[in-house]
Amino acid sequence: xxxxxxxxxxxxxxxxxxxxxxxxxxxxxxxxxxxxxxxxxxxxxxxxxxxxxxxxxxxxxxxxxxxxxxxxxxxxxxxxxxxxxxxxxxxxxxxxxxxxxxxxxxxxxxxxxxxxxxxxxxxxxxxxxxxxxxxxxxxxxxxxxxxxxxxxxxxxxxxxxxxxxxxxxxxxxxxxxxxxxxxxxxxxxxxxxxxxxxxxxxxxxxxxxxxxxxxxxxxxxxxxxxxxxxxxxxxxxxxxxxxxxxxxxxxxxxxxxxxxxxxxxxxxxxxxxxxxxxxxxxxxxxxxxxxxxxxxxxxxxxxx
Amino acid sequence: xxxxxxxxxxxxxxxxxxxxxxxxxxxxxxxxxxxxxxxxxxxxxxxxxxxxxxxxxxxxxxxxxxxxxxxxxxxxxxxxxxxxxxxxxxxxxxxxxxxxxxxxxxxxxxxxxxxxxxxxxxxxxxxxxxxxxxxxxxxxxxxxxxxxxxxxxxxxxxxxxxxxxxxxxxxxxxxxxxxxxxxxxxxxxxxxxxxxxxxxxxxxxxxxxxxxxxxxxxxxxxxxxxxxxxxxxxxxxxxxxxxxxxxxxxxxxxxxxxxxxxxxxxxxxxxxxxxxxxxxxxxxxxxxxxxxxxxxxxxx
Numbered sequence: 003x004x005x006x007x008x009x010x011x012x013x014x015x016x017x018x019x020x021x022x023x024x025x026x027x028x029x030x031x032x033x034x035x036x037x038x039x040x041x042x043x044x045x046x047x048x049x050x051x052x053x054x055x056x057x058x059x060x061x062x063x064x065x066x067x068x069x070x071x072x073x074x075x076x077x078x079x080x081x082x083x084x085x086x087x088x089x090x091x092x093x094x095x096x097x098x099x100x101x102x103x104x105x106x107x108x109x110x111x112x113x114x115x116x117x118x119x120x121x122x123x124x125x126x127x128x129x130x131x132x133x134x135x136x137x138x139x140x141x142x143x144x145x146x147x148x149x150x151x152x153x154x155x156x157x158x159x160x161x162x163x164x165x166x167x168x169x170x171x172x173x174x175x176x177x178x179x180x181x182x183x184x185x186x187x188x189x190x191x192x193x194x195x196x197x198x199x200x201x202x203x204x205x206x207x208x209x210x211x212x213x214x215x216x217x218x219x220x221x222x223x224x225x226x227x228x229x230x231x232x233x234x235x236x237x238x239x240x241x242x243x244x245x246x247x248x249x250x251x252x253x254x255x256x257x258x259x260x261x262x263x264x265x266x267x268x269x270x271x272x273x274x275x276x277x278x279x280x281x282x283x284x285x286x287x288x289x290x291x292x293x294x295x296x297x298x299x300x301x302x303x304x305x306x
Numbered sequence: 307x308x309x310x311x312x313x314x315x316x317x318x319x320x321x322x323x324x325x326x327x328x329x330x331x332x333x334x335x336x337x338x339x340x341x342x343x344x345x346x347x348x349x350x351x352x353x354x355x356x357x358x359x360x361x362x363x364x365x366x367x368x369x370x371x372x373x374x375x376x377x378x379x380x381x382x383x384x385x386x387x388x389x390x391x392x393x394x395x396x397x398x399x400x401x402x403x404x405x406x407x408x409x410x411x412x413x414x415x416x417x418x419x420x421x422x423x424x425x426x427x428x429x430x431x432x433x434x435x436x437x438x439x440x441x442x443x444x445x446x447x448x449x450x451x452x453x454x455x456x457x458x459x460x461x462x463x464x465x466x467x468x469x470x471x472x473x474x475x476x477x478x479x480x481x482x483x484x485x486x487x488x489x490x491x492x493x494x495x496x497x498x499x500x501x502x503x504x505x506x507x508x509x510x511x512x513x514x515x516x517x518x519x520x521x522x523x524x525x526x527x528x529x530x531x532x533x534x535x536x537x538x539x540x541x542x543x544x545x546x547x548x549x550x551x552x553x554x555x556x557x558x559x560x561x562x563x564x565x566x567x568x569x570x571x572x573x574x575x576x577x578x579x580x581x582x583x584x585x586x587x588x589x590x591x592x593x594x595x596x597x598x599x600x601x602x603x604x605x606x
Contacts, residue, residue, distance in 0.1 A: 143586075249546065267458055282451055
């Protein structure tokens with residue numbers, strides 16, 4: 003167990019260092035940052051002063067170490083556009099993204115697993131065919147497209163739901179479906195195949211022969227054994243929720259991190275871009291680390 | 307699942323496919339997901355001959371002819387699918403967009419697939435330090451949110467088709483490397499590789515003549531599914547305004563522009579939306595079919 007913990011921890015640390023390298027490189031790929039901050043008529047001494055203030059006069063290696071030090075204390079400097087610490091701008095918007103992400107995650111897991119499990123139970127029947135269709139649609143319709151289709155139908159044609167904002171519970175419906183869409187479909191697909199494997203085993207046949215109620219057979223005997231790959235897949239899909247929120251929040255003008263990231267990128271607000279990419283990516287790595295460690299305790303086969 | 311009737315049918319069709327006779331060939335062609343192949347052939351033809359078959363210049367602005375209706379909503383044959391808010395022909399823009407989707411899709415799959423394959427062969431076969439480095443770097447790229455980092459890079463280096471292709475290659479090679487590496491690790495332990503070594507084959511000969519042909523199947527499956535994913539990502543990035551820069555028509559950008567006219571000129575989002583849906587669905591169906599045919603784990 004200790005060995006497993008140590009290797010997972012080391013893996014997470016190297017991944018975070020790798021992420022920091024990519025994030026650090028981001029600001030340097032766009033050329034001279036001082037050109038964005040200073041009017042063209044500024045004198046050379048002003049430019050030099052600004053370069054010194056931003057630490058751009060140091061060597062690349064020194065600049066990286068400085069960035070790394072800042073990143074681990076979550077200090078990314080002041081946002082150019084908002085004039086306050088990038089971390090503060092991030093945390094201001096984080097609540098909206100988290101709320102949408104949680105609703106979408108619950109939606110994707112509950113509906114995706116229900117559809118997949120009953121698809122496997124009713125293998126070959128009409129419901130199963132519908133399950134396969136949903137899985138296919140989920141992969142072929144990108145989240146921004148399903149978002150636009152929903153806006154066209156439910157907001158513009160029937161005027162049932164608002165097109166943007168996060169003021170009421172109704173405004174959660176379309177964005178959370180769009181964000182859950184891809185994940186829901188792949189969870190349905192995986193639950194179906196995972197349940198299929200378990201349902202054909204002897205102990206399920208025995209449970210049925212014993213005359214247990216079908217619900218108990220499905221959920222207590224079969225699903226608990228089919229759950230491991232599903233949970234693994236779900237923890238791996240957290241990364242899609244982050245990418246998806248960038249797109250979905252822009253379709254529905256949701257005032258969260260996803261919308262903020264496009265604004266920051268378009269304004270070349272590098273402290274803010276770096277904060278968003280670093281915190282989001284590191285958050286995913288840490289979350290996956292926690293899930294893996296929990297597995298190690300739950301299922302001793304994994305940590306061996 | 308493993309009813310005896312099914313097994314015999316499966317073994318029959320595999321046995322038949324090994325011998326090359328005209329009849330077996332026809333059977334195999336008929337088993338192809340015809341609909342998928344048809345869509346993809348059309349897409350490739352449209353992509354290749356786009357400028358020839360396109361009825362108008364996709365970027366010609368004619369404000370007086372803005373928002374013409376498509377032919378089946380009472381429009382004219384001059385603009386069969388209507389015109390957009392700047393009077394540009396929607397059909398010509400769809401054709402031009404098909405070319406971009408195809409170009410970006412194939413370039414990225416080819417680039418990322420080659421890099422991923424080479425690194426997977428090196429890491430899986432040689433092991434040791436090379437394997438450690440490749441695996442760690444792969445983990446970084448798999449852990450980061452793809453779309454967020456891709457738009458941040460495109461935003462930093464500037465939006466253009468070349469930058470987009472290189473960014474997407476940079477971001478997606480790790481997916482190939484990880485899957486193919488585990489395949490090489492498995493193959494390396496098999497008898498035929500050990501025998502090749504005993505027979506005195508050089509490392510490069512084993513890599514190119516013995517290992518590479520054996521990972522072509524998973525590579526083909528991955529590449530097909532990745533082609534669909536890349537087309538979706540290109541459309542997503544262009545939709546966000548951080549993919550292929552305007553005035554070049556792309557399906558994603560057309561959707562983004564047409565979004566403001568939903569309810570008045572819904573056909574502006576209908577056609578690019580349908581194009582993405584049909585093409586990606588066709589590619590995914592082909593990928594699933596390939597996986598069932600080529601992946602030995604699914605053959606039983």
